[in-house]
Amino acid sequence: MLLKFNAQLMTIDQLDLAGTYTYADYLQWTFEERLEIIKGKIFKMSPAPARRHQDISFKIGNRLYNYLQNDSCKVYMAPFDVRLTPLKRNAKPDQVYTVVQPDISVICDLEKLDDQGCNGAPDLIIEILSPGNSKKEMKDKFEVYQENGVKEYWLVNSTEKAIFVYVLNESGIFIGLKPLIEEEVLTSSVLPGFEMPVGEIFAD
Structure with missing residues (x-):
């Protein structure tokens, strides 16, 4: 099921990490955390690289x-x-x-x-x-x-x-x-x- 982005979401914790997302959703996110999407699934990126x-x-x-x-x-x-x-x-x-x-x-x-x-x-x-x-x-x-x-x-x-x-x-x-x-x-x-x-x- 494709979950549409909710403009009220302000933190990454409000996202359904089991949901399916697209680049259109990605463009709307303003989280400080960096994310990647692979085949619709969210992957949190590591903190700032060592x-x-x-x-x-x-x-x-x-x-x-x-x-x-x-x-x-x-x-x-x-x-x-x-x-x-x-x-x-x-x-x-x-x-x-x-x-x-x-x-x-x-x-x-x-x-x-x-x-x-x-x-x-x-x-x-x-x-x-x-x-x-x-x-x-x-x-x-x-x-x-x-x-x-x-x-x-x-x-x-x-x-x-x-x-x-x-x-x-x-x-x-x-x-x-x-x-x-x-x-x-x-x-x-x-x-x-x-x-x-x-x-x-x-x-x-």
């Missing part, structure tokens, strides 16, 4: 930004809304049941960009794991990114100091590559020529 999370995000995002300065692709860091609709390119807000805020997004089809963020699948998405979000990033987001055609997905595990890279094959299935550890170099199939030593990412 310093290490922010440090890793900045290092990767900055390297990508510098690499893409003379390229048509753009890189964005959270908070940045990505709306995903597998079957509709320009779906209306009340037709969008997934809106997420990846840690880092790279978009090469600039027609997907608008004032609200990205309407469609980025080419590359990077999520940095933390104790409060690992299940969501490794299962719920993994599945929705695969279904929507994200070409490449990186999971950054700061605890193990490893990066897991998944590349979408011709059948629309993510294929996991060999995990990358500190002594290795991170590259990308969607960004030929990009390189970053993994050790730099996790250096204190």
Whole structure:
């Protein structure tokens, strides 16, 4: 059952977390807490990311930004809304049941960009794991990114100091590559020529 947004709601605690919501509802919310919607279901985001999370995000995002300065692709860091609709390119807000805020997004089809963020699948998405979000990033987001055609997905595990890279094959299935550890170099199939030593990412 689709629950319509009640304009009188002032806090996240007043939402029915078992209900079904769309991007149209999301646009009305003024809560301080950050939320994501995955297939109509609300997912609370972790409190402000820890310093290490922010440090890793900045290092990767900055390297990508510098690499893409003379390229048509753009890189964005959270908070940045990505709306995903597998079957509709320009779906209306009340037709969008997934809106997420990846840690880092790279978009090469600039027609997907608008004032609200990205309407469609980025080419590359990077999520940095933390104790409060690992299940969501490794299962719920993994599945929705695969279904929507994200070409490449990186999971950054700061605890193990490893990066897991998944590349979408011709059948629309993510294929996991060999995990990358500190002594290795991170590259990308969607960004030929990009390189970053993994050790730099996790250096204190």
